[in-house]
Amino acid sequence: DAKTTQPTSMDCAEGRAANLPCNHSTISGNEYVYWYRQIHSQGPQYIIHGLKNNETNEMASLIITEDRKSSTLILPHATLRDTAVYYCIVRPYSDDKIIFGKGTRLHILP
Amino acid sequence: SAVISQKPSRDICQRGTSLTIQCQVDSQVTMMFWYRQQPGQSLTLIATANQGSEATYESGFVIDKFPISRPNLTFSTLTVSNLSPEDSSIYLCSVLRGGEAFFGQGTRLTVV
Numbered sequence: 392d393a394k395t396t397q398p399t400s401m402d403c404a405e406g407r408a409a410n411l412p413c414n415h416s417t418i419s420g421n422e423y424v425y426w427y428r429q430i431h432s433q434g435p436q437y438i439i440h441g442l443k444n445n446e447t448n449e450m451a452s453l454i455i456t457e458d459r460k461s462s463t464l465i466l467p468h469a470t471l472r473d474t475a476v477y478y479c480i481v482r483p484y485s486d487d488k489i490i491f492g493k494g495t496r497l498h499i500l501p
Numbered sequence: 502s503a504v505i506s507q508k509p510s511r512d513i514c515q516r517g518t519s520l521t522i523q524c525q526v527d528s529q530v531t532m533m534f535w536y537r538q539q540p541g542q543s544l545t546l547i548a549t550a551n552q553g554s555e556a557t558y559e560s561g562f563v564i565d566k567f568p569i570s571r572p573n574l575t576f577s578t579l580t581v582s583n584l585s586p587e588d589s590s591i592y593l594c595s596v597l598r599g600g601e602a603f604f605g606q607g608t609r610l611t612v613v
Contacts, residue, residue, distance in 0.1 A: 488532075
């Protein structure tokens with residue numbers, strides 16, 4: 392079973408920051424937080440991952456709370472192309488499989 | 502990164518027949534994963550394919566219905582057998598590299 396809880400759907404205006412929350416209250420010390428997204432009819436795409444420090448790359452930022460029980464993915468300037476289902480996943484770095492939860496369907500509004 | 506070629510990209514099959522999906526990776530990987538995505542749903546892991554051994558199936562999936570081959574470290578096939586309309590889904594293969602998962606573009610199966 393997935394170890395994360397995410398809102399079913401969210402809306403965000405184009406050009407604004409999209410903040411996607413994820414709860415993972417049972418996360419273990421060796422588990423990372425990963426984010427993937429799936430744009431319609433495509434395979435999932437890796438976005439970012441982190442252990443306990445905040446992370447940033449060219450796509451997004453990941454903010455992890457100090458107790459690691461929740462995190463937020465931030466898309467700083469959302470565009471229409473960011474409309475997708477976003478999956479938050481917790482797993483050890485070297486685990487041999489990924490179990491997906493239901494994800495958040497993000498709609499970017501023009 | 503990893504480049505994954507999956508084919509066919511889509512197919513329409515008659516009920517009672519079978520479809521074999523191929524997944525080719527650009528370099529050797531230990532494990533390959535097969536997922537099913539039913540319409541409007543998230544991805545569900547079917548099985549993990551290891552080279553040289555039988556695939557490991559997740560709860561609810563059996564080898565008779567979803568036989569998997571893994572003849573070498575860059576290739577795997579998934580067969581969906583005895584098709585019924587409930588098997589209409591997208592099937593995806595995936596590999597892990599450096600802790601990151603990479604996915605094929607999927608095979609959209611419609612059973613009529």
